[in-house]
Amino acid sequence: DIQMTQSPSSLSASVGDRVTITCRASQAISTYLAWFQQKPGKAPKSLIYAASSLQSGVPSKFSGSGSGTDFTLTISSLQPEDFATYYCQQYNSYPLTFGGGTKVEIK
Amino acid sequence: QVQLQESGPGLVKPSQTLSLTCTVSGGSISSGGYYWSWIRQHPGKGLEWIGYIYYSGTTYYNPSLRSRVTMSVDTSKNQFSLKLSSVTAADTAVYYCAREAYYGSGSTTTDHWGQGTLVTVSS
Numbered sequence: 001d002i003q004m005t006q007s008p009s010s011l012s013a014s015v016g017d018r019v020t021i022t023c024r025a026s027q028a029i030s031t032y033l034a035w036f037q038q039k040p041g042k043a044p045k046s047l048i049y050a051a052s053s054l055q056s057g058v059p060s061k062f063s064g065s066g067s068g069t070d071f072t073l074t075i076s077s078l079q080p081e082d083f084a085t086y087y088c089q090q091y092n093s094y095p096l097t098f099g100g101g102t103k104v105e106i107k
Numbered sequence: 108q109v110q111l112q113e114s115g116p117g118l119v120k121p122s123q124t125l126s127l128t129c130t131v132s133g134g135s136i137s138s139g140g141y142y143w144s145w146i147r148q149h150p151g152k153g154l155e156w157i158g159y160i161y162y163s164g165t166t167y168y169n170p171s172l173r174s175r176v177t178m179s180v181d182t183s184k185n186q187f188s189l190k191l192s193s194v195t196a197a198d199t200a201v202y203y204c205a206r207e208a209y210y211g212s213g214s215t216t217t218d219h220w221g222q223g224t225l226v227t228v229s230s
Contacts, residue, residue, distance in 0.1 A: 094167055
């Protein structure tokens with residue numbers, strides 16, 4: 001299985017901050033990388049696929065980049081509704097695997 | 108807009124079989140093009156992909172659970188199901204049903220999720 005490692009596991013930020021989350025794959029996965037947002041008690045929501053393509057309806061403050069083994073999710077200006085846990089997922093091969101998550105908290 | 112809804116017992120005894128059903132609305136499972144999956148999340152933990160089923164009955168199960176997992180599909184009811192046998196407390200989790208889609212190339216990725224249902228394994 002491909003292991004996905006996210007960093008940091010948690011971070012504190014203020015409204016308006018630019019936030020970057022990193023995801024590293026244990027082997028090259030091209031751009032077969034998705035990002036999800038999960039709020040407490042809710043199901044994850046798809047944000048990005050193919051490392052940098054926004055899902056329909058996702059605001060442009062979210063952006064993704066990377067290829068191979070190293071990827072980033074950036075939130076350009078953090079808003080109150082963005083405080084959540086973010087997960088990456090590789091879909092280069094089965095079984096699909098997720099990173100451990102990054103919890104974005106209010107400073 | 109496709110919607111998914113899990114249903115099934117919230118409490119299962121150890122050594123028994125966990126059974127969940129996912130009802131899909133807003134789209135037909137049998138139209139093809141999508142795969143239907145189960146994903147679980149242990150309390151306060153990350154996400155574990157269990158496997159998928161296609162409307163034709165083709166399945167792929169995560170090797171870590173393969174010996175205990177069975178998925179089935181009922182296209183007449185637009186539903187698909189999960190059975191997990193010989194459960195222990197380690198199987199206590201929120202179980203999500205989801206839709207998987209191809210976005211160009213690679214494998215499928217998850218693009219729609221049900222709300223999730225907590226299943227507790229306890230005597």
